[in-house]
Amino acid sequence: MTVVEEIKDRVDIAELIGESLQLKKSGKNFTGFCPFHANTRTPAFVVFPDTGTWRCFGACNEGGDVYKYVMKKEGWDFPQALQNLAERAGVELRPRTPEQEEQEEAQVGLRGLLESAVTFYRNNLLHSDQVLGYLQGRGFSSEALESFGVGYAPDSWDALQAFLLEKGHKHEQLVEAGLIAKRENGGFYDRFRNRIMFPIRDARGRMAGFGARISDPKDQPKFINSPQTVLFDKGRLLFGLDGARKAIRAADQAVVVEGYFDVIALHQAGHGNAVSPMGTALTSHQLRSLKRYSRNIVLALDADAAGNQATLRGLNVAREALDREPDPVFDARGLVRHEGRLDAEIRIVGLPEGKDPDEVALEDPEAWTDLLRKASPVVEYVMDLLIGPSDSQDAKQKAAIARQVLPLIEDVADPVEREAYRQGLARRLKVDERAMMGWRPKRTTRTQASAPDLQQVDSMATEGFCLGLLLRDPELTYWIDRQLHALELEGLSSQDFIGTDSQVIFKAVQSSLGQVDEEPTERWKALLDGTALDQAIAFASKAEEVDFARPKVADAVSADFFRLRMRRVEGLLEQLSFQQQAVQELETVEQEMISLAKKAQNLVTQKRRLDVALAGRK
Numbered sequence: 001m002t003v004v005e006e007i008k009d010r011v012d013i014a015e016l017i018g019e020s021l022q023l024k025k026s027g028k029n030f031t032g033f034c035p036f037h038a039n040t041r042t043p044a045f046v047v048f049p050d051t052g053t054w055r056c057f058g059a060c061n062e063g064g065d066v067y068k069y070v071m072k073k074e075g076w077d078f079p080q081a082l083q084n085l086a087e088r089a090g091v092e093l094r095p096r097t098p099e100q101e102e103q104e105e106a107q108v109g110l111r112g113l114l115e116s117a118v119t120f121y122r123n124n125l126l127h128s129d130q131v132l133g134y135l136q137g138r139g140f141s142s143e144a145l146e147s148f149g150v151g152y153a154p155d156s157w158d159a160l161q162a163f164l165l166e167k168g169h170k171h172e173q174l175v176e177a178g179l180i181a182k183r184e185n186g187g188f189y190d191r192f193r194n195r196i197m198f199p200i201r202d203a204r205g206r207m208a209g210f211g212a213r214i215s216d217p218k219d220q221p222k223f224i225n226s227p228q229t230v231l232f233d234k235g236r237l238l239f240g241l242d243g244a245r246k247a248i249r250a251a252d253q254a255v256v257v258e259g260y261f262d263v264i265a266l267h268q269a270g271h272g273n274a275v276s277p278m279g280t281a282l283t284s285h286q287l288r289s290l291k292r293y294s295r296n297i298v299l300a301l302d303a304d305a306a307g308n309q310a311t312l313r314g315l316n317v318a319r320e321a322l323d324r325e326p327d328p329v330f331d332a333r334g335l336v337r338h339e340g341r342l343d344a345e346i347r348i349v350g351l352p353e354g355k356d357p358d359e360v361a362l363e364d365p366e367a368w369t370d371l372l373r374k375a376s377p378v379v380e381y382v383m384d385l386l387i388g389p390s391d392s393q394d395a396k397q398k399a400a401i402a403r404q405v406l407p408l409i410e411d412v413a414d415p416v417e418r419e420a421y422r423q424g425l426a427r428r429l430k431v432d433e434r435a436m437m438g439w440r441p442k443r444t445t446r447t448q449a450s451a452p453d454l455q456q457v458d459s460m461a462t463e464g465f466c467l468g469l470l471l472r473d474p475e476l477t478y479w480i481d482r483q484l485h486a487l488e489l490e491g492l493s494s495q496d497f498i499g500t501d502s503q504v505i506f507k508a509v510q511s512s513l514g515q516v517d518e519e520p521t522e523r524w525k526a527l528l529d530g531t532a533l534d535q536a537i538a539f540a541s542k543a544e545e546v547d548f549a550r551p552k553v554a555d556a557v558s559a560d561f562f563r564l565r566m567r568r569v570e571g572l573l574e575q576l577s578f579q580q581q582a583v584q585e586l587e588t589v590e591q592e593m594i595s596l597a598k599k600a601q602n603l604v605t606q607k608r609r610l611d612v613a614l615a616g617r618k
């Protein structure tokens with residue numbers, strides 16, 4: 001959550017507006033007389049606490065979030081509004097200062113430091129015959145090991161630090177990079193000792209940290225990672241992604257395996273689209289970064305992870321893996337939810353008993369391709385696993401299976417797919433589908449409360465993504481406008497964005513286009529400052545990898561902008577219907593009803609056009 005969102009989250013919008021305006025509760029919402037235009041007959045101003053927004057249905061015809069309200073009310077600009085609301089919410093704003101630039105510089109320094117460590121471990125491996133022999137014995141080629149920068153940390157408490165200190169680095173930097181740790185009684189020690197080292201890089205190939213695997217089978221734990229650092233966040237990184245991007249695009253498929261060795265072996269065998277998480281269940285961040293290159297994601301699970309026990313555990317809990325051992329990358333329920341939200345297609349395949357992907361791939365590259373073809377959707381995979389080939393389940397067993405699988409099916413986003421799975425389950429359990437309805441888990445209030453949250457998060461992600469594209473290439477605005485005009489809709493406006501911060505950023509993009517003195521991409525940087533600038537830079541860097549040259553990318557991008565507009569139109573319609581009801585209850589003049597109905601009609605028309613356009617882009 002950004003600081004802007006955090007503040008918004010903490011400020012009770014009804015309470016804040018209620019301090020300067022008399023509000024009346026009306027259902028879930030509040031109504032009052034608009035403070036921004038002469039409004040005395042019918043209350044035209046509505047506050048919607050659910051969405052944290054307000055709107056005037058009268059002369060202003062305006063609305064927004066809590067920032068927009070105080071900006072309008074107090075005549076503040078966005079930074080002022082942010083400052084004031086931050087104080088109210090008790091959130092500390094970090095001022096954008098030379099500090100931040102310093103931070104960025106420090107990060108560059110840390111990455112350089114990590115690169116030196118890569119070199120150190122790498123050289124050390126080349127001089128460790130035993131470890132090298134072990135790796136070659138497993139079938140890894142020198143080229144593959146080199147391209148992944150695989151190294152070896154010597155069995156020493158201070159070899160790495162001696163090397164790096166010699167080069168002029170400081171202890172604190174080494175600690176910050178996660179390479180050494182402080183002893184309780186003073187002094188420092190190398191974090192990685194007698195381990196095979198795997199450099200972990202971000203999608204752009206910049207060093208972030210290390211994964212380390214034992215080289216002596218007696219050592220424990222089998223795997224350790226860099227600790228969480230400013231660069232290393234294991235829930236966001238995927239091993240091998242920097243080298244896999246091209247291949248994922250080319251194959252239009254990303255393959256997730258469990259181990260570093262699996263990734264290297266697969267790349268070596270010509271399957272360059274494989275990546276691996278670092279011993280955690282796949283996070284939505286990781287899936288999202290894969291989805292940038294392909295929406296088809298296959299999880300290839302080791303037999304033990306694929307086996308019953310792990311699956312059943314995975315069904316119930318989204319596990320945050322300990323660093324102790326590599327945890328299965330399988331959390332069926334989480335995957336199904338991510339799939340719907342990210343519009344990705346996730347499939348699973350279990351590996352033959354007793355084999356790792358690296359064995360399968362190095363023995364016979366063709367066998368790997370065949371195996372992937374057998375991957376099935378998450379729900380089907382779980383059903384197969386639980387029901388198995390036998391059909392001798394008794395009634396209790398059947399009930400137990402249904403209780404496990406039904407919650408998973410409930411999480412499937414597509415209603416048609418959901419129904420098909422329900423029927424499939426009933427058929428396979430040989431029970432009447434209607435009987436199964438009784439087993440359907442009651443949605444708890446908690447999931448009800450969290451569902452819109454997820455939607456909200458996702459729609460804010462679309463907002464950030466669209467802004468990122470515009471920031472990267474402001475002239476894209478013209479192209480989007482043409483698409484909207486073709487649907488007889490008005491061009492993009494700041495109203496298409498919900499967050500006031502987003503609106504501020506969008507306006508900067510717009511003004512960057514209305515001048516010729518500077519490159520638009522330089523111009524918006526000059527127009528923004530503080531939090532808004534940070535945000536804009538973050539959005540822009542996320543959009544960096546979108547490649548318009550790819551087929552369907554343009555369609556997908558325009559679809560995202562249409563979704564933004566759809567969200568706005570649907571939001572307005574919903575608010576309008578509330579106001580229509582409220583006005584009806586007041587039995588007020590007909591004219592007002594007509595005016596609201598006209599507005600609604602207009603919105604419905606817009607919605608229909610967008611529906612058609614989006615259907616064409618599926």
Ligand SMILES: [Zn+2]
Nearest residue numbers: 034037056060
């Ligand atoms: Zn008004």
